Amino acid sequence: xxxxxxxxxxxxxxxxxxxxxxxxxxxxxxxxxxxxxxxxxxxxxxxxxxxxxxxxxxxxxxxxxxxxxxxxxxxxxxxxxxxxxxxxxxxxxxxxxxxxxxxxxxxxxxxxxxxxxxxxxxxxxxxxxxxxxxxxxxxxxxxxxxxxxxxxxxxxxxxxxxxxxxxxxxxxxxxxxxxxxxxxxxxxxxxxxxxxxxxxxxxx
Numbered sequence: 001x002x003x004x005x006x007x008x009x010x011x012x013x014x015x016x017x018x019x020x021x022x023x024x025x026x027x028x029x030x031x032x033x034x035x036x037x038x039x040x041x042x043x044x045x046x047x048x049x050x051x052x053x054x055x056x057x058x059x060x061x062x063x064x065x066x067x068x069x070x071x072x073x074x075x076x077x078x079x080x081x082x083x084x085x086x087x088x089x090x091x092x093x094x095x096x097x098x099x100x101x102x103x104x105x106x107x108x109x110x111x112x113x114x115x116x117x118x119x120x121x122x123x124x125x126x127x128x129x130x131x132x133x134x135x136x137x138x139x140x141x142x143x144x145x146x147x148x149x150x151x152x153x154x155x156x157x158x159x160x161x162x163x164x165x166x167x168x169x170x171x172x173x174x175x176x177x178x179x180x181x182x183x184x185x186x187x188x189x190x191x192x193x194x195x196x197x198x199x200x201x202x203x204x
Contacts, residue, residue, distance in 0.1 A: 005024065009029070009172065013150065013171065033153045035156070041133035045134055045137035047134070048137075059091070059202055060140050061092045061139065063143050065146070065154060067094075067098040070147050074113060082195040086199070090198070092122060093139070094110070094126060107125065133157070136158050137163070140163075140202065142154070143198070144167040149171065151172035155176050166183065166185075167186075169188065
């Protein structure tokens, strides 16, 4: 059935729909999210850190994302290893589980990757959590390293908690962060660029 109108999550997606059908009315409607009680999350942040053996002063990178090869958890681990190789005392919390069904042995591969890179004790695989809010609040920096991201709800949630964001320069993150005005954008899959961006923010 021919569509009478369409909704797109970003302006880029709307433009793509318009190119396919110039006569089709398209509205940009960003996905909504409920980020919960931000103040309560901030109170719970130190406890979340303590559960990893970290203090409020330790540098903690937080990546909230479902477990998926496209989401770039492997890039985040490589970036962490690069930082540790340069003498940085930093940890990475991977928050999110396998929910789609095509992840296969990704969780095991990520653990092996972290061990092979010498950062197994610094990568915390938290899996699915009911409320990621305390982890958004606990992070020194929120990172998003997807190869492609149509929107990126975790970026909006991190910003709501006042956590600095580094994200891949793909459609959704670029629009949310206004091409770098509200956060740092790096090339998708570029672990070295991600590591440099993290180091720069930690020093700023």
